[in-house]
C-alpha cells in the first residue's frame with residue numbers, strides 16, 4: 001500500500017478499488033532531461049550517496065544507512081504502508097527528510113505528504129530532526145550549462161509566491177494521522193457503488209468518471225446534462241426536465257453560452273447570433289492564416305535563455321487561405337529547434353491578413369512572444385504576427401454559435417468532428433496534444449531512422465489536421481451565417 005492509495009481511498013473508496021484493478025496509463029506531463037538526483041547532490045555538495053531500488057524493504061535501507069548518510073529514493077514500510085523518501089540524511093538513528101518538488105513553490109500540501117513519511121519513519125524507530133523542501137528557483141535562467149546551485153532552493157519553511165509561510169516541522173508535527181483506522185477500513189472494503197459527489201468532477205476530474213457514470217456518454221445531444229457550468233442540471237433531470245429546451249430558467253445561471261445552448265435546442269439544434277457573428281467574421285482580413293503549435297514542457301531548462309517550467313516549441317502547422325486557394329506549410333524539429341521554427345514560420349506566414357488559432361491568447365500568442373524574447377533579431381516580425389492574431393474559439397466560447405452536437409464541449413476536436421465526421425482525429429495515430437508530446441519524445445530518442453520517419457509523419461498529420469480543421473470551421477461559420485441570412 002502506497003500513500004497514493006490512501007489518498008485515493010480518502011477521496012473515494014471506489015476510485016481506490018478501480019485503480020487497483022486497472023492498469024492506468026502513466027504519462028509524464030513534464031519532459032525531464034536531467035538526472036535530478038545528480039543535480040541535487042551537486043546543490044548540497046553530497047559526494048557519496050546511495051539510490052534506493054524498487055521494492056527495497058526497510059531493513060535493506062537501514063542496512064545501507066550503515067555505509068551511506070545520504071540516500072535518494074529511500075524505501076521504507078510500516079504497518080503495510082510503503083513510502084519512498086526523495087532524499088534522506090540519516091545518522092545514528094536520527095534523520096532529516098527532504099522532499100524534491102518540480103515546482104516553483106513549496107506549499108503546505110507537501111507537508112501533508114510528509115506526515116505519512118513521519119508515520120512510517122517513526123514506525124521504523126527513526127527520529128526526525130527536521131524537514132526540508134527542495135524546489136525550483138523561478139528566477140533561474142539556463143546559460144551554457146546547468147548551474148545546479150542556482151537552479152534549486154532549499155527551505156525549512158513553506159514558500160508561497162515568494163513569501164515564507166509556516167515552519168515545515170511545526171506543521172508536520174501538528175498533523176495527527178489516524179492511519180491505523182484508515183488502513184483497517186481499506187483492508188475491509190469489498191465493493192463500493194458509484195456515488196456522484198464533487199470529488200468526481202472537481203478540479204481534477206476522476207479518471208473513472210466515464211466508467212461510473214456511462215449515462216453521461218450516451219445521453220442525447222440536447223440533454224439537459226450537456227448544459228455547461230450548471231449547478232442544477234442533475235436536479236432538473238431528477239425533476240423530469242430531460243432537454244435543454246425545457247430548462248427551468250430559474251435554475252439556470254444564465255450565462256451567454258447556457259442561453260445559446262437552450263436557444264439552439266429550441267430552434268432545432270443550432271443557435272447563431274447573426275449580427276455578432278457577422279461582425280466577428282467581418283473583422284477577418286485575407287489572406288487568412290490558420291496556425292497551430294505543438295510544444296513540450298521542461299521544468300528544468302535544457303537550452304540557453306530558458307527559465308524553469310518553460311515550454312519548448314517543436315512544431316507548427318500553417319494553412320493559408322487567400323479566398324480561392326489553400327496552401328500548407330509546416331516545420332517539425334528535434335532538440336533545440338526554436339530558431340529553425342521561428343525562421344520557417346516567418347518565411348511562410350503572409351505579412352498581412354488575419355492569423356487564426358484556437359485558444360490563441362492562452363497558447364499561440366504566448367509561444368510567439370517567447371520566440372520574440374529568445375531571438376531579438378526576429379522580435380519585430382514575430383510580434384507583428386501577434387497583432388494580427390484572432391481567437392477562433394471566440395464565437396463558440398462567447399455563445400455566438402452553439403450546435404447541440406457539441407454536447408457541451410468546446411474543444412477543437414469536438415467542433416471538427418461535428419462539422420466533418422469523415423476526417424476524424426480518432427482516425428489518427430496521434431489524436432490529441434498529450435499524445436503528440438509523447439510521440440515527439442519517442443521520435444527524438446529513436447535511433448531507428450525508419451521508425452523516426454513514422455513518428456514524424458504521425459505528428460505532421462495531427463498538427464496538419466488541427467490547422468485544416470480551423471479552415472473548415474471558418475468555412476462552416478461563413479456557411480451557417482449565409483444560411484441564416486437566407487431565412
Ligand code: SF4
Nearest residue numbers: 012015195200206212
Ligand atoms: S467517478 Fe466518482 S464515484 Fe466514480 S470512482 Fe471517481 S470519485 Fe469515485
